[in-house]
Amino acid sequence: MKVSEVLHCSFPVWYPKFKQVSIKSILIPLPAEFLEYLHTDGVVLPEGSLVTSGDRENDEDRVGEELDINWDTDTLEATAPSFPDFDSAIKKAINMLGGRVFPKLNWSSPKDATWIAFDKSLKCTCPSDVYLLLKSSEFITHDLTQPFIHCEDYEENEEQPNIGYSLILRKWQDLNPGYEFRCFVRNNKLIAICQRNHTAFYDFIRHEKADIVSDIQAFFYHMVNLKFPNENYVFDVYRRDQGKLLLLDFNPFGQVTDGLMYTWDELTDSDVELKGTDSETKLPVFRYKESEGIQPNPLSTFGVPRDILDLATGTDASKLVDLLKLRQQQQEEDSSSDEDNDQT
Ligand SMILES: Nc1ncnc2c1ncn2[C@@H]1O[C@H](COP(=O)(O)OP(=O)(O)OP(=O)(O)O)[C@@H](O)[C@H]1O
Ligand SMILES: [Mg+2]
Structure with missing residues (x-):
């Protein structure tokens, strides 16, 4: 396997030639700050990607403050990065693709991270869904850090060819x-x-x-x-x-x-x-499988990643806070769509 062969399998490289026979997709080049954010540990979701409410008056005072678990869901807002242009490009793409999308980077989807999503799938309807999955996936980390790992013509420490990372949003399909x-x-x-x-x-x-x-x-x-x-x-x-x-x-x-x-x-x-x-x-x-038998889950080894331990033990409060915010947002959306339905 050669570096060039791996590059040919990168989505932005193959998709333009094959889009007539594939699923409609939109590519959004990753801004340098977002790449950096993906490389850092922890899952603090970008500001503005979530619908939040509450008191933000004292945000400035909190910069650099020692982390204390605080059930006020606004605690970590000050450290959250923000990508307003990227956010709006994602929102626009989601709209153009019918409101539901499947995310991936150049090679991999975050399919090892569905445990963190509320409906346990890769279906995304807003930027925060996308960020949470990308940040929680080891497969995405592989794309970012070692896409050429098994190539015979690639030495680690060698300068990596220019990849041109993009977020790929594909129209969601209910596939069998x-x-x-x-x-x-x-x-x-x-x-x-x-x-x-x-x-x-x-x-x-x-x-x-x-x-x-x-x-x-x-x-x-x-x-x-x-x-x-x-x-x-x-x-x-x-x-x-x-x-x-x-x-x-x-x-x-x-x-x-x-x-x-x-x-x-x-x-x-x-x-x-x-x-x-x-x-x-x-x-x-x-x-193909010719009879029924024991059917292990093929992704079971990715079932409980390190992140969930952080959540379970409370060692990474920012993840917990983000999850709580997402849940709150989800509930708010659900109840407002119920109200909409009630009115019709
Ligand atoms: N547009 C879509 N809508 C809904 N589900 C999808 C969509 N595209 C792919 N899937 C589902 O997600 C699975 C993984 O997708 P995909 O092959 O793009 O990911 P991948 O990370 O490249 O996987 P692999 O590492 O095995 O090559 C597919 O097998 C399919 O079941
Ligand atoms: Mg693949």
């Missing part, structure tokens, strides 16, 4: 996880496919497997192959109906990408025919 597939391409050939949510059993797959493979193959040869600059890569598709496929993402061909139902030894060793390959038909191998 059973319709998502991960596809592996080696030497410009589609060699393997498997279900994206690899621990679940979907009964329909075994009935439709031939159609699934031929749809994905047709999509690959017509829409993806040779338009994407790498010879080796992984792409994710969503087959919403027969012959109707959407491109979700590109990923580097190597350890940084989860091989799901394949090991990377299987995928990379060109001397070994992938188990399941039919040398007559040259169809890609297709793996």
Whole structure:
């Protein structure tokens, strides 16, 4: 895996070429101050990203004050950064995308951080939803600090190529996880496919497997192959109906990408025919779960990150304060929308 191959999988690089077959998305370049904020520890949400009320008269007195847990939710306002232009760009994008968005950075979404969101999903409706997820995710930290970690032509301490980080907001889609597939391409050939949510059993797959493979193959040869600059890569598709496929993402061909139902030894060793390959038909191998069984949560190892311990033990009061504010905001919004509904 080379640095250039990873760069080709960066969303701002691939999306312009493939937007006709993907989900509508808006890219907002990350301002330098926001990048810095993402790099700092703790989750103090930016000022203005939350709807807050209360007395702010003594804000100045609080700068530099020792942290004391105080149930007044305004305590930490003075230390919160503020990104008014970035905030309004996010609000505008959310509006343009129908009010609900899915956030990610150049490569990763914060899917390890859904525990912190109120509805346990990545659905965002305001800037603070986005900030909280980005700040709580180790996957986002990976994008920021070590995107080229497994590249053979990259030395740590070497100057990093210019990445041009952007916040990606994608129109929210209620996706059926059973319709998502991960596809592996080696030497410009589609060699393997498997279900994206690899621990679940979907009964329909075994009935439709031939159609699934031929749809994905047709999509690959017509829409993806040779338009994407790498010879080796992984792409994710969503087959919403027969012959109707959407491109979700590109990923580097190597350890940084989860091989799901394949090991990377299987995928990379060109001397070994992938188990399941039919040398007559040259169809890609297709793996899917064939029966129900124990179904562990694939993200369970990310279930209780360090941050939750801070919350549980009260060692990071700022996170707790932010959560309380968010909950308050959510409740206020819920009750005002109830009132709206009552009036209609
Ligand atoms: N626009 C969207 N609306 C709702 N859900 C989405 C949207 N885009 C992606 N998802 C869901 O989120 C999951 C992760 O999305 P995506 O593949 O973009 O993240 P990722 O961080 O690149 O994942 P990976 O690290 O596995 O490559 C998808 O499998 C899909 O279920
Ligand atoms: Mg991805």
